[in-house]
Amino acid sequence: VTADFRASVRSALAGAGLAPRPAGGRTTFLGAGTDDLSAGRAFLAALAEGGWAVPTWPVAAGGLGLDAEHAAVVNQELAAFDVPDLYPFMVGLALVGPTLLTHGSAEQQRRWLPAIRDGSQIWCQLFSEPDAGSDLAGLTTRAVRDDDGGDEAGGWRVTGQKVWSSRAHYSRWGLLLARTDPSVPKHRGITAFAIDMTVPGVVVRPLRQMNGDAHFNQVFLDDAPVADADRIGPVGGGWAVAITTLMHERGALGPGAGGPSRRQLLALAAAADPVARQRLAGVVSRLEVGRWTQSRVREGSGAKLRGSATVKAMADLAVDLLGPAGMLDPHGEWQTLFLTAPSLSIRGGTDEIQRNIVGERVLGLPPEPRPDKEVPFDQVPRP
Numbered sequence: 001v002t003a004d005f006r007a008s009v010r011s012a013l014a015g016a017g018l019a020p021r022p023a024g025g026r027t028t029f030l031g032a033g034t035d036d037l038s039a040g041r042a043f044l045a046a047l048a049e050g051g052w053a054v055p056t057w058p059v060a061a062g063g064l065g066l067d068a069e070h071a072a073v074v075n076q077e078l079a080a081f082d083v084p085d086l087y088p089f090m091v092g093l094a095l096v097g098p099t100l101l102t103h104g105s106a107e108q109q110r111r112w113l114p115a116i117r118d119g120s121q122i123w124c125q126l127f128s129e130p131d132a133g134s135d136l137a138g139l140t141t142r143a144v145r146d147d148d149g150g151d152e153a154g155g156w157r158v159t160g161q162k163v164w165s166s167r168a169h170y171s172r173w174g175l176l177l178a179r180t181d182p183s184v185p186k187h188r189g190i191t192a193f194a195i196d197m198t199v200p201g202v203v204v205r206p207l208r209q210m211n212g213d214a215h216f217n218q219v220f221l222d223d224a225p226v227a228d229a230d231r232i233g234p235v236g237g238g239w240a241v242a243i244t245t246l247m248h249e250r251g252a253l254g255p256g257a258g259g260p261s262r263r264q265l266l267a268l269a270a271a272a273d274p275v276a277r278q279r280l281a282g283v284v285s286r287l288e289v290g291r292w293t294q295s296r297v298r299e300g301s302g303a304k305l306r307g308s309a310t311v312k313a314m315a316d317l318a319v320d321l322l323g324p325a326g327m328l329d330p331h332g333e334w335q336t337l338f339l340t341a342p343s344l345s346i347r348g349g350t351d352e353i354q355r356n357i358v359g360e361r362v363l364g365l366p367p368e369p370r371p372d373k374e375v376p377f378d379q380v381p382r383p
């Protein structure tokens, strides 16, 4: 990446009408502790025309067509401005958008991408179910053909339950996985859809998290209609769609999630005893190793594992250094981070699942036994 490129980004952003970052300004960690949507919406609307919020999307889709290195420069330069909490928009910007660019039709891309880019429509990811998380392909939400519904191509009716659906309570659309053919093995009978969250038959109930937020939800689907025009990819091709989304999710949950900075941690540790300083050196080493590895390999599962461990170590150390004050301020940045960081080892696939992926796909170790893989889904014994 050349200095000229950085300079051209800097000068273009200077003219985008964004407010500069206030000194000592606080950033949220993965949107924890706030429910404000308006600032994020205004920010994305200001960036939409220039494609700055989605630098890796193709130019025809409203992006800048940049590779990851050049896009990283755009993000670094954007950090000079007062960037609000964009996490509510991230399922759309970082997961659904790229998934639609791979699997959506040209018509679907035209219909959905602009409102994702400018923040006017929020999306959620309706994948996990009470009995299908790590074993996502075991999902049981059903979509059945409804030839009288939808458009000329007919439609579908969806019944089942999703859970842990982040931001579903203010989403307009959900990227939904549903089983359309239980008579074939589990990965082959799933289809992906976009479901309008405002249709009758969709009920969203928020769940409270241990950091105090109610940012994820139960979603009940009761004969909810979906037009065939809102099917993403072929019938039975939903697993490929899911894999694309999950790959983007692992990458998105790597470094750069906001929250208190390394500089703030160093300031806290300035007067610390030698034992704490030893821990600090460990955390800083992890941060550096993570950064260097990130620039050397593009592999989402390893990056997610390293990122989760580092953030947890940072938060643990900070709360210890703060002493009782670290636990007494419910809105403190470090306390919010401390109470949010454990979720990193679960969301987007647990640590154990990431290790399985690294073991099997990166290191080429023998695969886990998967006895139900080739068995028709309706013949797999279930409790």
Ligand SMILES: Cc1cc2nc3c(=O)[nH]c(=O)nc-3n(C[C@H](O)[C@H](O)[C@H](O)COP(=O)(O)OP(=O)(O)OC[C@H]3O[C@@H](n4cnc5c(N)ncnc54)[C@H](O)[C@@H]3O)c2cc1C
Binding pocket: 124, 125, 126, 127, 128, 129, 130, 131, 132, 133, 134, 135, 163, 164, 165, 166, 167, 216, 343, 346, 347, 348, 349, 350, 351, 352, 353, 356, 368
């Ligand atoms: C903050 C947060 C936000 C989330 N947002 C969303 C969202 O927007 N949309 C969505 O669809 N989902 C979302 N999730 C759900 C998340 O993807 C699941 O929680 C996750 O995939 C784990 O599934 P599970 O909770 O069913 O746990 P389970 O799969 O039941 O796992 C339980 C335990 O068993 C371990 N385990 C399971 N299988 C194996 C194995 N094969 N080998 C070794 N260990 C194993 C797991 O690692 C875990 O420790 C969110 C979760 C969190 C915490």
